[in-house]
Amino acid sequence: MNLNFSYYMPTRILFGCGKLNELGTTPYLPGKKALVVIGASGAMKKLGYLDRVIKLLKDNGAESVVYDKIQPNPVCEHVEEGAAVAKENGCDFVLGLGGGSTLDSSKSIAVMAVNPGQYWDYIARGSGGRKTPPNGALPIVAITTTAGTGTEADPWTVITKSDTNEKIGWGNNFTFPRLSIVDPELMVSVPPKTTAYTGMDAFFHSVETYLATINQPASDHLALEAVSLITKYLPIAVKDGTNMEARTKLAWANTEAGMCESLSCCISHHSMEHAISAYYPDVAHGSGLTMLSVSYFSYLAERNPARFPDLARAMGEKAEGLPEKKQAMAFITGLKKLIKKIGLKEEKLADYNIKKEDLRTFAENSFYAMGSLFDITPVKLTLDDVVTIYEKAYTD
Numbered sequence: 001m002n003l004n005f006s007y008y009m010p011t012r013i014l015f016g017c018g019k020l021n022e023l024g025t026t027p028y029l030p031g032k033k034a035l036v037v038i039g040a041s042g043a044m045k046k047l048g049y050l051d052r053v054i055k056l057l058k059d060n061g062a063e064s065v066v067y068d069k070i071q072p073n074p075v076c077e078h079v080e081e082g083a084a085v086a087k088e089n090g091c092d093f094v095l096g097l098g099g100g101s102t103l104d105s106s107k108s109i110a111v112m113a114v115n116p117g118q119y120w121d122y123i124a125r126g127s128g129g130r131k132t133p134p135n136g137a138l139p140i141v142a143i144t145t146t147a148g149t150g151t152e153a154d155p156w157t158v159i160t161k162s163d164t165n166e167k168i169g170w171g172n173n174f175t176f177p178r179l180s181i182v183d184p185e186l187m188v189s190v191p192p193k194t195t196a197y198t199g200m201d202a203f204f205h206s207v208e209t210y211l212a213t214i215n216q217p218a219s220d221h222l223a224l225e226a227v228s229l230i231t232k233y234l235p236i237a238v239k240d241g242t243n244m245e246a247r248t249k250l251a252w253a254n255t256e257a258g259m260c261e262s263l264s265c266c267i268s269h270h271s272m273e274h275a276i277s278a279y280y281p282d283v284a285h286g287s288g289l290t291m292l293s294v295s296y297f298s299y300l301a302e303r304n305p306a307r308f309p310d311l312a313r314a315m316g317e318k319a320e321g322l323p324e325k326k327q328a329m330a331f332i333t334g335l336k337k338l339i340k341k342i343g344l345k346e347e348k349l350a351d352y353n354i355k356k357e358d359l360r361t362f363a364e365n366s367f368y369a370m371g372s373l374f375d376i377t378p379v380k381l382t383l384d385d386v387v388t389i390y391e392k393a394y395t396d
């Protein structure tokens, strides 16, 4: 147990079925005019969620302006355009309605709505300018419609700079949402494949924050519970998206995994995935993570088995009485079973036209763009180690 840590989790979270309605009455709305940010797919309009949110904001005395261009693997251009819309219309807070891409974009838009220059000036890695935004950010409200990134409970926002193939996570105390609403009823419409991808993203947030060398007791508790809940309920929700018990348990697992990302941090598995989807934006984040995972975590478990037995037990795998290395590998057995149960076993990197020659480029990019996560990974990985992990994922 690591009893040397910093704990900061300032987001007010309204959690539960039907909680969206409280947007109309909550005293914690942080402004009078919202920039409502949604995805370009049109889903929020089709499902009626956008109209509902605008009406609830109105009931609570707030006007709305809509920005609707966010795409999966969101890009800088839309952050800057959204921020310009917020400025032109005098918005005093930003409300993100949707999945991780939309909520992350809302955070970045909130920063750029009150700060000068370009978004990449403030990014702390890769080709980013490493400046500190002088003016903080507009207050952020996050309403999540998927159980995936946990971004409603953390300060992180992941945006891609397409011309340089950099997909970089960033955040500060101002990019924690002021208010988040997690209403599992909004997640019923998520299709099976997206349910599987987003669920695995939350799963790996829990696993990685548990393994990170900067783990702390509060995130340990949350991470192990999230691993258990996702192992049990993700296969159920993939099979039957209308099962409200499964949706609710997964929504909570996702939110607690987000808290883990605030208190501990993801490790280099995420750096390695970001490199893939920076070059191949058609690869969903959760899919990329899953395709890498058996190779990546086997490599770690063989070299530093500590903490893996706890994860194996959280997945319901029998680890008792075995030597430590075998207990650690029981987690890999559990991981393989879960991937199979949710129908992602057949997905391979080659299906996305990724070439073997790309793998070294990915390895270099993962250090360049997201190198700091290697510093908190419990096994020291060299560039060649990372290439080996990609190759194993590619060929197995």
Ligand SMILES: [Zn+2]
Pocket (backbone or CB within 6 Å): 149, 201, 205, 270, 285
């Ligand atoms: Zn993630």
